[in-house]
Amino acid sequence: MARTRALLTQTEREWLESDETESGSRRYQVVSEVRNRIEDELTEDVTVLAENHPDLLEELRDVVCKNDE
Structure with a gap:
């Protein structure tokens, strides 16, 4: 099965992982797009999810909060 993105595309991940001084304005554009x-x-x-599938929302919270620890 093909992978889909969650929040970032593979290209966006690469831009965000790149050295800020090398990536220039494209990196800032990616940050803006992700923020939006x-x-x-x-x-x-x-x-x-809250209104229609609270169990999935809880799974999302678990993943986000686990990475926050």
């Missing part, structure tokens, strides 16, 4: 996804799309997804 978090603020807009992810917020809406969380709302849909």
Whole structure:
């Protein structure tokens, strides 16, 4: 089965992992695009999960919070 992205594409991961001085404005553009996804799309997804599938929302929280420890 083909892999799909969660929040970042493979290319975006590479840009974010690159040296900031080498990647220049493209890196900042990627940061902006990801920030917009978090603020807009992810917020809406969380709302849909909370209303329609709280178990999946809990799984999402577990993954996000586990990586935060």
